[in-house]
Amino acid sequence: MIPNDYRSRHCNAIRAEHIGENVTLCGWVNSARDHGGVIFIDLRDREGLTQAVFRPEENAELAALSHDLRDEDVLQIRGRVERRLAGTENAKLATGEVEVVVTECTVLNKAEILPFQLDRELSNEDLRMKYRYLDLRRERMNRNIRQRHKITNAARNFLDASGFVEVETPILSNPTPEGARDFLVPARLSPGKFFALPQAPQQYKQLLMVAGLERYFQIARCFRDEDLRADRQPEFTQIDIEASFVAQEDILGLVEGLLAAMFKAGRGVDIPLPFPRMTYQEAMDRFGSDKPDTRFGLEITDMADVFAASEFKIFRSTLENGGVVRAINAKGFAGITTGQMIRLNELAIQAGMKVKQLAFIKVERNAEGVLEYKSPLWKFFGEAEKTTLLAKLNVEENDIVFFYAGTWDEACNILGRVRLEIAAMQELTKGSEALNFLWVVDFPLLAYSPEDQSWVAVHHPFTRPKAEDMPLLDADDYGKVRAEAYDVVLNGYELGGGSIRIHESELQAKMFSVLGVTPEEQQLKFSHILEAFQFGAPPHGGLALGLDRIAMLVAGETSIREVIAFPKNNKACDLMTDSPTTVDFKQLRELYVQSTWKDKKKDEAAD
RNA sequence: GGAGCGGUAGCUCAGUCGGUUAGAGCGCCAGCCUGUCACGUUGGAGGUCGCGGGUUCGAGCCCCGUCCGCUCCGCCA
Numbered sequence: 001m002i003p004n005d006y007r008s009r010h011c012n013a014i015r016a017e018h019i020g021e022n023v024t025l026c027g028w029v030n031s032a033r034d035h036g037g038v039i040f041i042d043l044r045d046r047e048g049l050t051q052a053v054f055r056p057e058e059n060a061e062l063a064a065l066s067h068d069l070r071d072e073d074v075l076q077i078r079g080r081v082e083r084r085l086a087g088t089e090n091a092k093l094a095t096g097e098v099e100v101v102v103t104e105c106t107v108l109n110k111a112e113i114l115p116f117q118l119d120r121e122l123s124n125e126d127l128r129m130k131y132r133y134l135d136l137r138r139e140r141m142n143r144n145i146r147q148r149h150k151i152t153n154a155a156r157n158f159l160d161a162s163g164f165v166e167v168e169t170p171i172l173s174n175p176t177p178e179g180a181r182d183f184l185v186p187a188r189l190s191p192g193k194f195f196a197l198p199q200a201p202q203q204y205k206q207l208l209m210v211a212g213l214e215r216y217f218q219i220a221r222c223f224r225d226e227d228l229r230a231d232r233q234p235e236f237t238q239i240d241i242e243a244s245f246v247a248q249e250d251i252l253g254l255v256e257g258l259l260a261a262m263f264k265a266g267r268g269v270d271i272p273l274p275f276p277r278m279t280y281q282e283a284m285d286r287f288g289s290d291k292p293d294t295r296f297g298l299e300i301t302d303m304a305d306v307f308a309a310s311e312f313k314i315f316r317s318t319l320e321n322g323g324v325v326r327a328i329n330a331k332g333f334a335g336i337t338t339g340q341m342i343r344l345n346e347l348a349i350q351a352g353m354k355v356k357q358l359a360f361i362k363v364e365r366n367a368e369g370v371l372e373y374k375s376p377l378w379k380f381f382g383e384a385e386k387t388t389l390l391a392k393l394n395v396e397e398n399d400i401v402f403f404y405a406g407t408w409d410e411a412c413n414i415l416g417r418v419r420l421e422i423a424a425m426q427e428l429t430k431g432s433e434a435l436n437f438l439w440v441v442d443f444p445l446l447a448y449s450p451e452d453q454s455w456v457a458v459h460h461p462f463t464r465p466k467a468e469d470m471p472l473l474d475a476d477d478y479g480k481v482r483a484e485a486y487d488v489v490l491n492g493y494e495l496g497g498g499s500i501r502i503h504e505s506e507l508q509a510k511m512f513s514v515l516g517v518t519p520e521e522q523q524l525k526f527s528h529i530l531e532a533f534q535f536g537a538p539p540h541g542g543l544a545l546g547l548d549r550i551a552m553l554v555a556g557e558t559s560i561r562e563v564i565a566f567p568k569n570n571k572a573c574d575l576m577t578d579s580p581t582t583v584d585f586k587q588l589r590e591l592y593v594q595s596t597w598k599d600k601k602k603d604e605a606a607d
Numbered sequence: 608g609g610a611g612c613g614g615u616a617g618c619u620c621a622g623u624c625g626g627u628u629a630g631a632g633c634g635c636c637a638g639c640c641u642g643u644c645a646c647g648u649u650g651g652a653g654g655u656c657g658c659g660g661g662u663u664c665g666a667g668c669c670c671c672g673u674c675c676g677c678u679c680c681g682c683c684a
Contacts, residue, residue, distance in 0.1 A: 033643050038641040038643080090644055113634080113635065229683085
């Protein structure tokens with residue numbers, strides 16, 4: 001801290017070496033302990049606490065005045081640093097060896113009683129958000145926000161040192177053809193037209209590569225008008241990166257170094273490099289998710305070889321018809337409660353399970369000390385397949401095995417979800433400090449959308465197909481084409497993703513065609529990028545990291561709201577400023593905008 | 608759009624089977640207290656049990672509706 005006329009030191013800087021020094025401190029009354037005679041005030045500023053003591057025998061007038069000090073009053077005190085009386089030191093405080101004997105005290109501002117106590121956790125989210133500035137005054141929030149700064153700063157420094165140039169791209173830009181819903185901004189000077197807030201600076205950063213910048217980054221605010229979650233806000237921050245003359249390997253290495261720097265700065269830990277890698281196919285097969293949480297096992301096991309010739313018709317016929325039979329062994333979870341079982345089945349049904357309950361085998365020892373296999377399907381299995389399945393799944397006493405038979409997609413989705421729920425029920429990650437980073441690579445380029453009756457980009461339309469899969473693309477075998485795309489995952493959270501891009505105009509046009517974008521539409525919406533690619537676009541690729549999620553995981557929080565100063569609630573509202581809000585008709589008229597929204601209740605009342 | 612959980616004092620929560628005047632801790636107010644640090648101590652104030660309707664002799668508790676918050680699904684290239 002730089003001393004000024006307000007203060008000479010901050011409240012956490014007073015130590016035994018300052019005994020005898022006259023200091024001036026500013027801050028808030030953290031607590032006041034009035035003993036009738038002597039009065040103690042813990043004065044708090046951003047950095048910490050110092051005990052200030054008012055003694056009647058030193059200054060009766062001042063001591064009398066100090067009786068009226070209340071929590072969160074803002075003070076400036078002057079005084080003499082003294083060693084605390086023997087036996088009254090406070091080991092819990094960094095400044096606990098000393099105290100400031102106050103000789104002068106100015107109340108810079110009195111505080112009303114706060115709507116909540118800052119030194120206690122509160123669960124009332126409305127109240128926290130309404131008084132967010134007080135919520136942020138709490139130690140935990142203050143720490144989170146400052147930790148976020150450290151992380152961001154580390155990222156900037158790392159990228160700068162790696163030769164990356166920070167460039168700001170427009171906030172007022174065009175709607176995104178595919179992807180999330182856009183926030184729209186009416187363009188007054190172009191009546192009837194609209195800007196959109198960027199979902200990501202994707203096209204701009206590619207054009208910066210065409211511009212020859214070679215290495216770009218941006219701490220970029222992005223906007224998506226979709227429903228919120230604990231890890232999703234309508235406006236969020238990405239560390240957006242793009243580089244020219246690079247292959248996937250270069251980006252992966254760069255991002256590993258970047259994340260290591262961020263976690264070092266934020267949490268002081270050294271992340272082991274390089275991160276493990278897994279193909280999309282393997283992630284789906286083993287974990288039923290493209291962002292697997294590898295902090296626990298509960299892996300999905302393929303049972304095709306066990307049941308290929310089974311007498312149990314349902315399993316055999318599923319396999320014969322090209323489906324899969326897969327299982328999860330939940331070790332030691334045979335004691336699952338009825339409620340938990342119901343919950344799992346509801347979840348599986350929601351995830352697309354066609355039957356009413358998951359098939360299972362529960363292994364428990366009965367009163368006679370004999371192992372029992374409680375299961376609705378045990379009796380259908382042959383002796384040989386019983387033996388192989390128990391061995392394959394390493395089934396032991398107190399285990400419960402869940403089965404699913406169906407399509408590969410269903411099995412991944414359902415068992416992936418069941419896996420996470422069982423882990424939650426068993427509290428497998430409780431108290432864990434593990435940071436399981438993981439690259440998921442070789443994503444599919446395209447996925448068929450039955451809803452749209454067309455192929456859609458799994459990542460985005462600018463993603464490069466793998467060179468060795470180009471023949472598949474040319475043969476219109478779209479579902480099998482893999483992309484030069486990659487995601488970085490931490491403990492089951494997608495931290496970011498990216499790809500090597502298409503830099504050839506023809507290939508980009510072909511990609512648009514596959515996605516059902518007509519040549520006319522391509523000219524209308526993408527002529528700038530198709531044209532740019534004709535003027536010497538270098539090979540390039542990049543990635544974007546979700547800064548909010550990273551800050552959340554560094555801070556050990558479970559919601560990105562805890563690391564965003566002024567977040568939105570579930571309904572995308574800010575309860576502090578009461579935003580969004582209605583606007584005057586006049587303001588709308590200037591923009592040639594009219595709302596068609598009608599209040600249902602008011603309508604009914606009018607009828 | 609759907610599902611789940613929650614809403615009781617300023618805050619955090621308890622409230623049994625539907626039954627007397629709805630409780631506790633913290634905070635707040637007042638008194639006492641010269642070494643505390645979650646100070647102590649004595650006393651006090653503070654309630655539209657989210658809102659509306661219903662069942663009942665009687666509802667914080669049961670039913671219906673609705674609002675708000677959180678979590679999840681859908682959605683999020």
